[in-house]
Amino acid sequence: MTAEKIKELVGKMTLEEKASICSGADFWHTEAVERLGIPASMVSDGPHGLRKQDDKADHLGINDSIKAVCFPAGCGTAASFNRELLSKMGEALGNECQAEGVSVILGPAVNIKRSPLCGRNFEYYSEDPYVASEMAGALIHGIQSKNVGTSIKHFLANNQETRRMSSDSRVDERTLHEIYLAAFEGAVKKEKPWTVMCSYNKINGTYAAQNHLYLTETLRDQWGFDGYVMSDWGAVNNRVEDLKAGLDLEMPGSMGVNDKLIVGAVLSGELDEDVVNEAVERILNIVFRFEENRDHDAVFDRDKDHEMARKVAEETIVLLKNDGVLPLADGQKVAFIGKYAKAPRYQGGGSSHINSHKITSALDAVADNANVVYAQGFDDGEDKTDEKLLAEAVEAARGADVAVIFAGLPDKFESEGFDRKHMSMPDCQNELIEKVAAVQPNTVVVLHNGSPVAMPWIDKVKGIVEAYLGGQAVGGAVCDILYGRVNPSAKLPETFPLRLEDNPSYLSYIGEGDMVEYREGIFVGYRYYDKKKMDVLFPFGHGLSYTTFEYSNLKVDKEEMKDTDTMRVSVDVTNTGSVAGKEVVQLYVADRESTVIRPVKELRGFEKVELAPGETKTVEFILEQRAFAYYSVRIHDWHVETGEFDIMVGKSSQDIVLTKTVKVESTVKLPFVYTTDTTMGDVSKDSRALAIVQEVTKGGMFGDRPQESESSVASEAISEEMNAAMFEYMPLRGMISFTGSATMADVQALVDRLNALDE
Ligand code: BGC
Numbered sequence: 001m002t003a004e005k006i007k008e009l010v011g012k013m014t015l016e017e018k019a020s021i022c023s024g025a026d027f028w029h030t031e032a033v034e035r036l037g038i039p040a041s042m043v044s045d046g047p048h049g050l051r052k053q054d055d056k057a058d059h060l061g062i063n064d065s066i067k068a069v070c071f072p073a074g075c076g077t078a079a080s081f082n083r084e085l086l087s088k089m090g091e092a093l094g095n096e097c098q099a100e101g102v103s104v105i106l107g108p109a110v111n112i113k114r115s116p117l118c119g120r121n122f123e124y125y126s127e128d129p130y131v132a133s134e135m136a137g138a139l140i141h142g143i144q145s146k147n148v149g150t151s152i153k154h155f156l157a158n159n160q161e162t163r164r165m166s167s168d169s170r171v172d173e174r175t176l177h178e179i180y181l182a183a184f185e186g187a188v189k190k191e192k193p194w195t196v197m198c199s200y201n202k203i204n205g206t207y208a209a210q211n212h213l214y215l216t217e218t219l220r221d222q223w224g225f226d227g228y229v230m231s232d233w234g235a236v237n238n239r240v241e242d243l244k245a246g247l248d249l250e251m252p253g254s255m256g257v258n259d260k261l262i263v264g265a266v267l268s269g270e271l272d273e274d275v276v277n278e279a280v281e282r283i284l285n286i287v288f289r290f291e292e293n294r295d296h297d298a299v300f301d302r303d304k305d306h307e308m309a310r311k312v313a314e315e316t317i318v319l320l321k322n323d324g325v326l327p328l329a330d331g332q333k334v335a336f337i338g339k340y341a342k343a344p345r346y347q348g349g350g351s352s353h354i355n356s357h358k359i360t361s362a363l364d365a366v367a368d369n370a371n372v373v374y375a376q377g378f379d380d381g382e383d384k385t386d387e388k389l390l391a392e393a394v395e396a397a398r399g400a401d402v403a404v405i406f407a408g409l410p411d412k413f414e415s416e417g418f419d420r421k422h423m424s425m426p427d428c429q430n431e432l433i434e435k436v437a438a439v440q441p442n443t444v445v446v447l448h449n450g451s452p453v454a455m456p457w458i459d460k461v462k463g464i465v466e467a468y469l470g471g472q473a474v475g476g477a478v479c480d481i482l483y484g485r486v487n488p489s490a491k492l493p494e495t496f497p498l499r500l501e502d503n504p505s506y507l508s509y510i511g512e513g514d515m516v517e518y519r520e521g522i523f524v525g526y527r528y529y530d531k532k533k534m535d536v537l538f539p540f541g542h543g544l545s546y547t548t549f550e551y552s553n554l555k556v557d558k559e560e561m562k563d564t565d566t567m568r569v570s571v572d573v574t575n576t577g578s579v580a581g582k583e584v585v586q587l588y589v590a591d592r593e594s595t596v597i598r599p600v601k602e603l604r605g606f607e608k609v610e611l612a613p614g615e616t617k618t619v620e621f622i623l624e625q626r627a628f629a630y631y632s633v634r635i636h637d638w639h640v641e642t643g644e645f646d647i648m649v650g651k652s653s654q655d656i657v658l659t660k661t662v663k664v665e666s667t668v669k670l671p672f673v674y675t676t677d678t679t680m681g682d683v684s685k686d687s688r689a690l691a692i693v694q695e696v697t698k699g700g701m702f703g704d705r706p707q708e709s710e711s712s713v714a715s716e717a718i719s720e721e722m723n724a725a726m727f728e729y730m731p732l733r734g735m736i737s738f739t740g741s742a743t744m745a746d747v748q749a750l751v752d753r754l755n756a757l758d759e
Pocket of ligand 1: 351
């Protein structure tokens with residue numbers, strides 16, 4: 001329906017009808033207005049499958065939903081670094097929604113993994129905003145290509161579950177832009193999600209639902225978002241203020257209570273009716289976009305989508321360690337040990353929980369391989385070693401050529417709604433791994449978890465496979481990787497720290513009461529570990545393959561450019577091994593010298609490339625201003641400083657293979673604002689300014705920078721360095737104390753002259 005038609009329709013609605021449209025009719029539907037032919041529209045969770053509830057509704061995954069297909073969770077799909085694959089997964093989800101009459105699927109969830117402890121990390125993509133935004137964009141693209149909407153969530157700075165409905169994320173402006181907003185920005189600008197879901201928490205004191213700055217100024221005015229904003233389930237606190245801030249749809253609705261508040265506020269003049277009209281227009285625009293593009297032939301083919309889920313899972317499994325033990329050979333005697341070989345942990349708890357139509361375990365996948373034996377090894381109900389199960393497992397391992405232990409985090413260790421308290425796996429599982437490895441030198445651990453775990457046994461096992469929460473088809477995918485039928489190609493979208501205490505948010509995560517200060521600022525994940533030169537268990541971007549790749553011929557199409565230009569970067573990648581494989585080529589940019597504090601390097605591009613043995617392909621990247629920029633709080637915008645930048649191409653954040661240095665020239669001169677506190681060091685960076693100060697003060701402390709040879713102070717107690725520093729850090733207002741003749745008014749007059757220099 002055209003914008004004019006929708007306006008016309010809204011014009012025919014009563015105020016009460018309009019208010020009713022601004023909140024859900026029930027848990028999952030928007031309100032209908034039958035007399036005007038406005039249908040109700042259904043939304044459903046998300047994000048990695050369809051949780052459509054036909055019967056009893058809830059937002060925590062308590063009651064059953066229809067049988068559906070559980071794809072790998074965000075933690076895994078991000079590890080694929082494969083945009084095309086995610087887009088295909090999106091197409092499958094979009095088709096499922098069409099078949100089931102769901103207008104918007106509630107996802108993707110792009111919140112940054114600030115700490116390994118966040119209970120919902122399994123749903124989220126990365127510690128890096130570029131990865132999060134790119135992967136989310138790909139999923140959105142696929143879903144929306146089927147004329148079904150998405151709801152990128154949870155906007156904004158929602159990085160913990162503790163006090164999730166009242167916590168107040170205190171984040172500085174630069175960090176918000178470089179890390180937390182950036183996770184949404186690219187996807188919103190490029191893929192135009194039909195809706196955005198605002199989060200429960202406050203951002204710097206104001207609830208996300210009530211935050212005009214982010215819901216309207218950033219999202220709509222700057223990023224061009226033109227869909228509707230819906231609340232997370234129960235995130236509305238003040239319906240009238242929320243509407244004014246830009247929150248269109250309250251979910252799940254308030255049984256009419258808030259409708260009355262809206263009507264009352266319009267009648268009393270507190271709320272402009274146009275604000276209501278606009279919200280209704282935005283909601284109806286999406287309702288009709290879906291209605292008018294229904295695919296009535298769509299069929300939810302669960303078995304077909306199960307195969308798709310398996311394909312996706314194959315690319316989400318990260319080979320973390322391999323001392324020659326993998327791949328397994330069909331004829332080897334293998335002991336599959338651990339409960340998760342038979343009952344994989346393949347999804348997380350909460351609103352994303354899918355009622356899977358079938359589940360393939362690793363044991364199912366090797367059912368016709370007579371060389372595989374199974375021992376349960378542990379139970380995950382309670383963290384207690386079962387001596388009998390342990391003994392059976394050790395015996396099975398002893399009698400085999402290889403032991404593969406399927407371990408990980410039980411459901412009750414990580415879930416929506418609460419955060420983990422530590423990064424450990426259950427003790428009983430750690431003990432099992434130690435005891436099996438003690439009798440079986442060829443031990444491999446397959447991990448099922450949504451977030452990093454500590455691995456005290458890392459040196460005792462030969463192989464580690466991170467299967468994340470790989471969806472209902474994970475067992476088949478894991479076996480394809482273990483037996484080398486599929487070459488692993490995923491990379492970690494997050495750092496695995498050695499210990500929790502190393503994580504940059506460790507000292508302030510979850511906060512004090514409701515107040516959560518993001519004290520680590522922009523130094524999230526590898527941005528921190530890199531800067532601190534810290535050892536980690538596995539670095540961001542790490543992932544092994546059964547083949548080897550060589551990089552050569554790193555080229556840039558220009559060695560110098562203006563920040564308004566674009567730069568084309570290319571690199572040749574060759575598969576130097578004997579099996580086909582896929583490589584995730586990562587491009588990082590480092591500012592060699594900067595006046596602001598910046599990370600050592602930041603990921604600005606990645607491409608996944610498939611190569612046959614011996615094959616070479618050229619991989620290309622385009623770098624624009626943003627690749628070199630930081631967010632300047634002085635101009636409230638992105639800014640590039642003129643200077644040299646390293647273009648680094650590598651296999652992980654810690655394995656940079658090729659580097660090229662280029663020059664970028666800024667086209668924006670940041671105005672220098674002089675104040676009475678400006679130091680002489682800063683004044684002397686501009687010779688015109690220094691000349692003025694010298695003229696006004698006639699030398700002395702405000703004259704020339706002291707030269708080594710002519711240090712005016714001969715005392716042993718005062719070094720030349722100290723004398724130079726005294727000059728460097730002397731504020732202009734020091735004139736009052738040290739020239740003896742200046743007043744504050746004189747200093748201010750000088751400051752005004754200096755500020756006029758560039759006018
Ligand atoms: C979650 C959302 C979810 C919604 C509806 C909330 O509790 O935070 O991610 O989409 O419920 O189930």
